[in-house]
Amino acid sequence: MSFSEQLKERVQEIETILDQYLPEETGYQKTVIEAMNYTLKAGGKRVRPMLMYETYKKFGGNEKVIEPFMSAIEMIHTYSLVHDDLPALDNDMYRRGRKTAHVVFGEDMAILAGDALLNYAFEVASMAFSMKEGDPKVGRAFQVLARKPGIYGMIGGQTADVELTNKPLTLDQILFIHENKTAALLECSMMIGAILAGATPEEIYEIEQVGKDIGLAFQIEDDILDLIGTEEELGKPIKSDERNGKTTYVSIKGLEQSKEDAQLLTERAIHRLTMLRGENPFLTELLTYLVNRRK
Numbered sequence: 272m273s274f275s276e277q278l279k280e281r282v283q284e285i286e287t288i289l290d291q292y293l294p295e296e297t298g299y300q301k302t303v304i305e306a307m308n309y310t311l312k313a314g315g316k317r318v319r320p321m322l323m324y325e326t327y328k329k330f331g332g333n334e335k336v337i338e339p340f341m342s343a344i345e346m347i348h349t350y351s352l353v354h355d356d357l358p359a360l361d362n363d364m365y366r367r368g369r370k371t372a373h374v375v376f377g378e379d380m381a382i383l384a385g386d387a388l389l390n391y392a393f394e395v396a397s398m399a400f401s402m403k404e405g406d407p408k409v410g411r412a413f414q415v416l417a418r419k420p421g422i423y424g425m426i427g428g429q430t431a432d433v434e435l436t437n438k439p440l441t442l443d444q445i446l447f448i449h450e451n452k453t454a455a456l457l458e459c460s461m462m463i464g465a466i467l468a469g470a471t472p473e474e475i476y477e478i479e480q481v482g483k484d485i486g487l488a489f490q491i492e493d494d495i496l497d498l499i500g501t502e503e504e505l506g507k508p509i510k511s512d513e514r515n516g517k518t519t520y521v522s523i524k525g526l527e528q529s530k531e532d533a534q535l536l537t538e539r540a541i542h543r544l545t546m547l548r549g550e551n552p553f554l555t556e557l558l559t560y561l562v563n564r565r566k
Contacts, residue, residue, distance in 0.1 A: 307387050311346065321557065329464075329549040329554055392416075
């Protein structure tokens with residue numbers, strides 16, 4: 272199969288796993304569950320669970336214990352999008368080609384849906400403990416899942432992003448935002464895959480660096496697409512950074528240098544990956560695809 276065919280097949284596999292963990296839309300809390308499922312089922316590239324699973328396979332993992340973590344990371348990512356789209360933050364009306372949660376369900380329910388997705392992610396991830404009772408790897412993976420999206424990761428980056436909007440930023444500040452707001456979840460995904468497969472501490476560190484480099488390259492490409500992409504390609508409004516008064520990597524380094532930097536970061540990530548044990552050609556190709564994507 273071609274890479275695009277393999278990619279499509281893996282996305283479908285992830286969708287099937289996610290469907291198994293979606294909460295049932297019943298009871299007095301039905302509306303918030305509908306809002307959760309609406310955003311989770313809106314599609315997307317499913318990058319984070321895919322990176323987690325492919326890293327897991329690279330290090331020899333082959334058990335279902337990875338599946339609750341795959342679902343959990345996508346729920347955490349989706350909650351962050353729901354909150355990012357709110358009027359108080361980016362005030363976006365479209366995400367993944369359709370109306371955002373606060374437009375469909377109201378701002379109050381979108382806030383609750385984001386909160387619910389974050390809480391439910393850990394409820395789902397905790398199922399792994401009963402799948403592998405007494406396995407310390409599950410606990411270590413759970414710790415990474417708890418830390419990387421938090422104040423020392425994604426939330427930390429989002430905080431700086433919000434506070435520094437409409438202010439001139441240094442490159443160091445932009446790197447802090449990108450390395451935390453974006454890269455932390457990619458690091459989290461790949462580290463969990465490596466941990467659950469039994470990678471050594473040294474290998475886990477290297478995988479974390481791969482996630483960091485590819486996360487920064489991914490965000491630089493996101494900034495580039497926001498500038499030169501189309502709304503049809505991206506499924507969301509373009510030039511939102513400009514509209515929201517954000518200084519970006521591209522606005523400091525320029526378009527051509529930014530493209531070059533993204534390529535160099537990707538090459539370094541792939542080099543690190545190939546130096547580690549295990550084979551997974553699809554994972555290597557996936558890293559390149561993420562930075563060269565058009566949406």
